Amino acid sequence: MKKKTQVIDQLALPLLIIFSFLLFACHNGIDQQHAIGSVATAEAIALNEPEPIQTIPLERRLIKEGTISFETNDLSETAKLIGQAIKKYNAYIASETENNYSESLSRTIVVRVNAKQFDAFIGDVAKGVNHFETKNIQVKDVTEEFVDIQARLKTKKELEQRYRTLLQLAAKVTEILEIEKQLAEVRAEIESVEGRLRYLANQSTYSTLSITYYKAAPKQIAFGQKFEQGLSNGWQNFVWFTVGLINIWPFLLLIVIAMFFARRWWRKRKTRQRMDASTN
Structure with a gap:
């Protein structure tokens, strides 16, 4: 009977250590799974959280x-x-x-x-x-x-x-x-x-x-x-010259008539001088 009691006492301490280790590992695993589940939904929670109302005036x-x-x-x-x-x-x-x-x-x-x-x-x-x-x-x-x-x-x-x-x-x-x-x-x-x-x-x-x-x-x-510009300018000058002649045609007519009578008078004078010279 004493031997059985001694055996049980010898096994009790190792069994207690093993049980404590298993309990700690199980608790740590549960914490990790809980953390993984919490962070896995972090983005959804963060995106769905309403933004606090701004009380400070915003700078434009x-x-x-x-x-x-x-x-x-x-x-x-x-x-x-x-x-x-x-x-x-x-x-x-x-x-x-x-x-x-x-x-x-x-x-x-x-x-x-x-x-x-x-x-x-x-x-x-x-x-x-x-x-x-x-x-x-x-x-x-x-x-x-x-x-x-x-x-x-x-x-x-x-x-x-x-x-x-x-x-x-x-x-x-x-x-x-x-x-x-x-x-x-x-x-x-x-x-x-x-x-x-x-x-x-x-x-x-x-x-x-x-x-x-x-x-x-x-x-x-x-x-x-x-x-090309010279030809254009020459034609324009000719046109303006023609237009100028048309504008002064009465004066041109008077000049032509005056020249006609002056030439006629000059011829008569020459003829008279020749006749006087032949008479002398």
Whole structure:
């Protein structure tokens, strides 16, 4: 009897340790499954959660873009004035091109200027311009899109954090690979949303103005054009000469009559002189 009791006492401690280990493993597995189930529905919950009502007035996000073009008599002077306006309003040149056509020499400058100083900048550039051949200003309100993207970005980042938490709890290789796949997709979406947000922020902070100014080049006429123009001018001169003769025909008639009588008188005088000479 004592031997049986001793055997039971010897087996009790190992059995207790094994039972405790199994109980801990089972509890840990239940926690992991619960975490997996919670994070698996994280995206759906995050997307379905209603956004809190904004109580703070939103800053309006406006994208301003403009295009102007005009003729100038001095390209260098115009470039100098535009440069002074750029320096005054702390703007910068995004691009600059120059085109030398047969009829004109033109320059195009794309300027980025602070949105709050956009109108004042145009006013300075327009000084000395008598006539704009093109003037087009457009304003686009992207406030709603900006706020929506901010909310989406917040949701995506919360989802990313939940996936990272789940990744720490995962034990199986298949679970780790699946979570890492979902995490990479969420990270790519976050980068895309952040890129769009940065673009809207930049476009609404700095407005864009395209300035084109040109100077008409002196026309160079080729020989063929000169010959054709000479024929045309000669014909026009002949027409105008004929028209002039028609306008002064009464005076021409008087001149012809006067010449006729003068010639007749001159002949009679010559004849009389000859007769007098023969008589003498």
